[in-house]
Amino acid sequence: MKAIVCKQLGGPETLSLEDVTLAPPGPNEVRVRIASAGINFPDILQIAGKYQFKATPPFTPGAEVAGTVTAIGAKVSNVIIGDRVAAIVPIGGYAEEVNANADGLLKLPADFDLSIAGGFALAYGTTIHALKQRGSLKPGETLLVLGAAGGVGLAAVQIGKLMGARVIAAASSAEKLALCREQGADEVIDYSKESLKEAVKKLTKGQGADVIYDPVGGDLAQDCFSAINWCGRYLVVGFAAGTIPEIAMNRLLLKGAAALGVFWGGFIVREPKVNAENFAELFAWIAEGKLKPYISKAYPLADAADAMRDMQARKVTGKIVLIP
Ligand SMILES: NC(=O)c1ccc[n+]([C@@H]2O[C@H](COP(=O)([O-])OP(=O)(O)OC[C@H]3O[C@@H](n4cnc5c(N)ncnc54)[C@H](OP(=O)(O)O)[C@@H]3O)[C@@H](O)[C@H]2O)c1
Incomplete structure (x- = not known):
């Protein structure tokens, strides 16, 4: 072969x-x-x-x-x-x-x-696990997605909307953000042109996002801790930018916030039943025409x-x- x-x-x-x-x-x-x-x-x-x-x-x-x-x-x-x-x-x-x-x-x-x-399987399985089991995303909450036009990022835009969140998509070009809008994002931020931290604060009336889905890491991750709401959840998904960010713990303390690791490969081995339930939900959304x-x-x-x-x-x- x-x-x-x-x-x-x-x-x-x-x-x-x-x-x-x-x-x-x-x-x-x-x-x-x-x-x-x-x-x-x-x-x-x-x-x-x-x-x-x-x-x-x-x-x-x-x-x-x-x-x-x-x-x-x-x-x-x-x-x-x-x-x-x-x-x-x-x-x-x-x-x-x-x-x-x-x-x-x-x-x-x-x-x-x-x-x-x-x-x-990998992008959508990772993302539903991240938003449900790790992020405990609730309807009405604000979800900020970094790298939002990428593989796992766009899945987060789509699934975040299906879970009832207000989705802010952040990416590096107007074309990518247009795609995020098409796929359901409520608001968009071009972080190649504007400060992520300031833009999120503006869009959330100074509160910050409740859940932050970050597959990018690097410098943008630092902005996330200034742009997270009280009791917010920052999801460590990946480091596409190439550097693993370090967190100053006081940033979490001041927001009563949490940083949560997401490791789908480990989850499917340790919690296969929950993973199967996640896929049943994904397939139901697809069958109903809600997710493509x-x-x-x-x-x-x-x-x-x-x-x-x-x-x-x-x-x-x-x-x-x-x-x-
Ligand atoms: N934790 C898990 O279980 C899990 C599962 C799957 C994937 N991941 C991780 O998630 C990350 C994204 O994976 P993916 O498959 O979605 O990749 P992808 O489709 O390439 O998306 C990554 C996004 O990151 C942004 N980015 C910023 N700096 C970059 C750089 N230097 N090089 C490439 N992209 C850069 C790009 O968006 P902009 O141009 O808009 O910035 C790009 O769209 C990877 O680190 C991967 O290992 C983790």
Whole structure:
């Protein structure tokens, strides 16, 4: 089968399309014929050797896929051949096929388009978990989303609205903010042009946001602690800006606020039932026509490096996928 291979750690230029052989699925695994594979920011970190989970070259990057089960291991009983599933895998997603642990499989509704489904589970699963279990977002509260036109950011705009929040989307260009408005944001802030802190204060009559969803980190995170309401919740989602912010604890003390880590990969292992409830809610919203996962572009598998470069250059909106 064809797969993208990272032969040495580095940037997207180190990737190549190769013929590789996939071993048969292990006793607790299934083989998935991949219809689409999500591209996620951590994939860029992983090929550079900078992600928390290290992989040793040669390896195929890619953590999320959707497709059809074509073979099952001896101990697998939760799916059958032909089932349509989404899977999270440690590596191996940028390929025509992958072996995935059967325990973590997500069965997809019959009408879920497999050609976009590879870009759904990670962003939307992370975000509903962040806003419900970690942020305890309530109807009527104000949600500030940073990097709001990105993969997890746009999911936060959409899900925040569905949970009844007033959503303030913050991003780095007018085009990105126009998309956030289209996807439901009530207010927008261009943090490449104006102070995030001042703009949030203005939009909240000096109160600040109740919940802040931050996948960007860096300097913007410091502004967040000046722009958080009394009893606010700051959600640590990621560090796309490249630096992990440090918090002066007095900022939390003065607002009676909390900083809460969000780690979806850990949550799905420790709390699979709650994760399943989250997806039941997401699928219900999709079936009711209230939620439409936003996949902005599909790239051929061979163009994985270009897709990663677009993500690095902040050109991507919503989610992007590879089509083998
Ligand atoms: N905690 C979890 O469980 C979890 C799960 C999934 C993802 N994440 C993390 O969330 C973050 C975002 O992931 P994603 O897949 O949504 O990525 P993405 O689609 O690339 O979005 C990231 C956004 O960050 C902003 N950004 C600011 N500085 C940037 C820079 N130097 N390079 C690239 N983007 C920059 C960009 O928006 P502007 O141009 O508008 O600033 C971009 O849209 C990553 O750090 C990822 O590891 C965490």
